[in-house]
Amino acid sequence: MNRPRVAIIGVILESNRQSVPAGKDDFRSLYWLEGQEIIDQARTGKTAMATEACAFVKTMDATGPWEPVPILLAGCHPAGPIEGSLIDLFIDRITSGLRDAGKIDAVYVANHGGMTATDREDPDGEIIAGARLVVGTGKPIVVTLDLHANISELMVDASDLIVGYRTNPHVDMIERGEEAALALRMMLAGTWQPKSAFIRLPLAPASVSLLTESGPYSELIDYGQRRQAEHAGGIVNVSIFGGFVFSDTSKNGLAIVVTARSETALAETLAEEIAVKAWAMRARFKKDLTSVSEAVSLALETDRIPVIFSDSGDNPGGGGTGRTTELLTALVAAKAENVLIGCFFDPPLAECAHETGLGSRFRAEFNSHPGVSCDKPFEADAIVTGLREGDITGRLGLYAGLNLHLGKCAALQIGGVTAIVISNRYQTADPILFEMFDIDIGKAHTVAVKSRGHFRAGFRPWFEPGQVLEIDTEGLTSPVLERIQWHGLPRPVYPLDEETVWERPGA
Ligand SMILES: [Zn+2]
Structure with a gap:
């Protein structure tokens, strides 16, 4: 595999259930790119497309031969759910693009992870699973996501590695795009066969409590990074997703995704350790506002x-x-x-x-x-x-x-x-x-x-x-979650429901 053929796909949207649905014009007004334009814009940097996707392309360029297979990248400002017919169109173009591209060695997905559709809940999972269906098992699928992603089982099962942002305000998109590309190189070389563990807690804080300069979320992320460093060689990524409560879906909840280089048990043990720690600090995710x-x-x-x-x-x-x-x-x-x-x-x-x-x-x-x-x-x-x-x-x-x-x-x-x-x-x-x-x-x-x-x-x-x-x-x-009429959020959920309990897996 001298020149691995790597497909590039992704749809970025953070969906607030209460907001107006996002349609074609919303994506056109930010970016909707298909084919070679994706690579051209990523290389020149003159673009509105996701910074991590540009960094991914540049890092692949810098780390050896490859053949990009750019299919579709679209993004719009945070809005409501994406219109069902539009996500159908995107998924159809992505899967048919993958099918028509011939042999694909790997897929890179640049999504946000907090998208819902007007007629369903998990388009992010559908995009990744759709790609998996076309390329089959044994071909790496690497995904970058915002830390406000709401993680589903489907997203984790259908991908090999999920790399989440680790800063809020988000300032590490370049590093995460680089990390995704470098990890993909390790997978393409056969050095890594990643195994992920995933735990979602019934903890859905408002976004104001998810800062990473200080506070509980920052401590959790630092802890995850420290534990990853202590397992250097064994653990390749720790992503802790605060989630986006306003998406109001059954997949809401702080999510821990740990990926090991090859050993499932190592990933599971660390994911559980972080989950226990996060749950113990749940009261600190409440925050007072100024009137x-x-x-x-x-x-x-x-x-x-x-x-x-x-x-x-x-x-x-x-x-x-x-x-x-x-x-x-x-x-x-x-x-x-x-x-x-x-x-x-x-x-x-x-x-x-x-x-x-x-x-x-x-x-x-x-x-x-x-x-x-x-x-x-x-x-x-x-x-x-x-x-x-x-x-x-x-x-x-x-x-x-x-x-x-x-x-x-x-x-x-x-x-x-x-x-x-x-x-x-x-x-x-x-x-x-x-x-x-x-x-x-x-x-x-x-x-x-x-x-x-x-x-x-x-x-x-x-x-x-x-x-x-x-x-x-x-x-x-x-951020005053009590004022919102919730529909999809799994209840009870902390901090909305004080009595929420969580039992560690296997406990
Ligand atoms: Zn975000």
Whole structure:
């Protein structure tokens, strides 16, 4: 096998059950690539495609001969479930592409792992299992996933190795893509015959409790890495998935996937050890938020260091609409000064600001078009202080180096508050979303962002963890899980159900 033929497939979507389903246009507006375009974009790096997929291709290039067989890679912003007919189409193109490609030696899958479909629960598992069906057993299938993946038995059974992110905010996508490629080389050489063990706990924390700089999740991930290092040679990967509770499926729950180089028992023992540890620390996955009124009082305090607020209920990065105005309304009503707030996904308002023109005053109407019930209208007199249109390159954190298609954008000054309006539904994870209007973030007294956690990396130059507050705002990503009407989540589940019990396997 001098030039192994490696197929590349993947569909990336994080699904929030409450959000609007994702259709063709949602993928087209981010990326939907088929065939050679995948490899061309991965090699040039000028792309919106998943960073780990680019890193996989570059690492395969750097580590010896191979023949990429690029089939389909698509991704869209976190949204609702994917439309059933669209996932059918993707799976059909992937499996027929694999079938028509002739001999395939291995498959790389770049998925998120938190996708649901309008008519079923586990499209991630279906994609991997579909590939397995075509290539047969004995051909390595390596998968990279976000740590917000909800892991199913099918995903683990149908693949040879699952490599999950280990950082939240996510900043290790390049390393994980490299790891997947290097592992695949070991499998293709016959050095590894990986065996995985998988345990899912009845523990479904809100995403605000899944940070990796500090706290229980960070300790768990560090523990897994330390134990892997102690088993160097035996264990090849430890991935601990916090999951995405808002997907609301039966496969929700913190999941531990341990892969051994060849020995099943070794993987099982370590997976169980980590599961016991995770379960023992479950109470620490609860987290208190700051109320909107406390946030407003803080915004009015002049004698303090700058702070950044997470509009945690409306994180487009978790399927939020990017349109709630609760925090904006409260800050404007309180006459808070020197506040930056963004970004509102409101194309009609951006359009209106462009028609009005730079420096002009107008009546800004947020949410003039229909939305979900939390997208409340808000209007105020505003001055257009910035206008721009077109793509921009991400600078720091999650979006660093990625091409952001923002469409028409505007900066609006409403009293002491500057609000950013964009025409594509991005979370405010990158300072470029303010800086593109020549705004100096370092001069703001209060910054409020529509992002749950990824802004922590992007805004780190100005805000240490102690300057971050998570605000209890309304929206489709509210971390207050008790307020949500659950449908698929297995119950009882901690922390929603205090009485939840878990018994270790074989206990
Ligand atoms: Zn994630």
